[in-house]
Amino acid sequence: SVHQLVPDADHLRTRFSQAMSDMYKKEVPLYADLLSIVAEVDDKVSREKLPSRHRIERHGAIRLGTAQELRTIARLFALFNMHPVGYYDLSVVGFPLHATAFRPLTSSALANNPFRVFTSLLRLDLLPQSTRILAEKTLSRRNIFSDRLLELLKKAEFHGLLVDDQDELLTEAMKVFRWHSTATVSHETYTEMNAVHPMIADIVSFPSAHINHLTPRTLDIDMVQEIMIRRDMPAKERIEGPPRRNCGVLLRQTSFKALEEQVWFIDSGGNARDDYHTARFGEVEQRGAAVTDKGRELYDSLLAKTNALAKQKKANEEEYQHILRVVFTEYPDTWLELHTQGLVFFEYRLTGKRPSTTEYKDTQKLSDLLEEGIVEYEPIVYEDFLPISAAGIFTSNLRGFSNKEIQNSQGNRLLLEESLGAKIQEPISLYEKMQEESLEECRKGLGLALI
Ligand code: OOG
Ligand code: NI
Numbered sequence: 001s002v003h004q005l006v007p008d009a010d011h012l013r014t015r016f017s018q019a020m021s022d023m024y025k026k027e028v029p030l031y032a033d034l035l036s037i038v039a040e041v042d043d044k045v046s047r048e049k050l051p052s053r054h055r056i057e058r059h060g061a062i063r064l065g066t067a068q069e070l071r072t073i074a075r076l077f078a079l080f081n082m083h084p085v086g087y088y089d090l091s092v093v094g095f096p097l098h099a100t101a102f103r104p105l106t107s108s109a110l111a112n113n114p115f116r117v118f119t120s121l122l123r124l125d126l127l128p129q130s131t132r133i134l135a136e137k138t139l140s141r142r143n144i145f146s147d148r149l150l151e152l153l154k155k156a157e158f159h160g161l162l163v164d165d166q167d168e169l170l171t172e173a174m175k176v177f178r179w180h181s182t183a184t185v186s187h188e189t190y191t192e193m194n195a196v197h198p199m200i201a202d203i204v205s206f207p208s209a210h211i212n213h214l215t216p217r218t219l220d221i222d223m224v225q226e227i228m229i230r231r232d233m234p235a236k237e238r239i240e241g242p243p244r245r246n247c248g249v250l251l252r253q254t255s256f257k258a259l260e261e262q263v264w265f266i267d268s269g270g271n272a273r274d275d276y277h278t279a280r281f282g283e284v285e286q287r288g289a290a291v292t293d294k295g296r297e298l299y300d301s302l303l304a305k306t307n308a309l310a311k312q313k314k315a316n317e318e319e320y321q322h323i324l325r326v327v328f329t330e331y332p333d334t335w336l337e338l339h340t341q342g343l344v345f346f347e348y349r350l351t352g353k354r355p356s357t358t359e360y361k362d363t364q365k366l367s368d369l370l371e372e373g374i375v376e377y378e379p380i381v382y383e384d385f386l387p388i389s390a391a392g393i394f395t396s397n398l399r400g401f402s403n404k405e406i407q408n409s410q411g412n413r414l415l416l417e418e419s420l421g422a423k424i425q426e427p428i429s430l431y432e433k434m435q436e437e438s439l440e441e442c443r444k445g446l447g448l449a450l451i
Contacts, residue, residue: 248288
């Protein structure tokens, strides 16, 4: 009927991520090339049937200028079942930004399609006063959302989203993320903001919140990197994150460098002039297991140790990779070890084998159930981001630009939550919950009071 509600936000999210991908393929043809390399590599290396989410799995990134924009984006993403998770302080790498990632929260939504959008907000509070005033004034004049999109949002929030409105909602949403090559500021203003930090110019100078990259997930990032280099794509030299391992943890990522795109400026006299803007790039990722606090501490300390050694030895890229591999031998690399030491989050499930004893107690130790083969486990995928890796990718796109004042400031989670008008969820709590819920299912299945 005409007034039917969209039954499934997960399906709408898949349509949204597909529409983003189709648009970005047209805007950045190298991204389409990267997708075919990833498909080629994954076909070659996959021995088992891939989970259905794999081929469609991606993340994207956008950068916003104001709290108002962030709040409206949050309302839009909520219709796709994507919610803010994790606080990322990008001032640690000298960027006047902080961020959260909008993504699905539950095991079943993630299994359908884990599409995530890393969403940064400009930190006006970190800018020199004159730049801040300039940015604020420019941003106050722009509206990245069409009137129709705002209308559809309001309507959907009131009644739920109607099946008849979903195509138009997606069309209007795409306009928010599309690239525009004509700036809304003069060339002088652009240059002024660029000199304080290129991110300010990227965010403030254009009329939309253009996606700056879209990232497919691969099973073998080393092979993708090799093929990118062989095909003369402007690939970044280093794969960020942990080294290649049997049991992947967290996230490994690499990228091809930002394109130099011609953009146009209209000055106050009405004259047009052009320049080149570098912001949009391509990225590929390989995801591993979500780690516990203990697992994260170990990762952070081994990465710090690697970087200190590499610096001390003035290591080139090859030597760096060697140091990384050697240092990371300290990170257990079997699922059994990672489980025993509590370094990784797991989902538990019943194998189907039933307990042999008739007098089965109310309480069973998990270790016994595992040993008897009644329960088995599988690592939970890391669904979030690593700001230090992002830093590596950022820096490769800025040709060494750095702003020390911004780098010396601090994260402000409360400020981001205030801008968003909502709390940001903690990734670790979500993984804990997934793990707990899987144990609970096992408990119910075995009719136990406690595991
Ligand atoms: C965000 C970069 C963060 C990642 O993969 O770590 C990110 C940005 O470029 O605005 O996407
Ligand atoms: Ni990314």
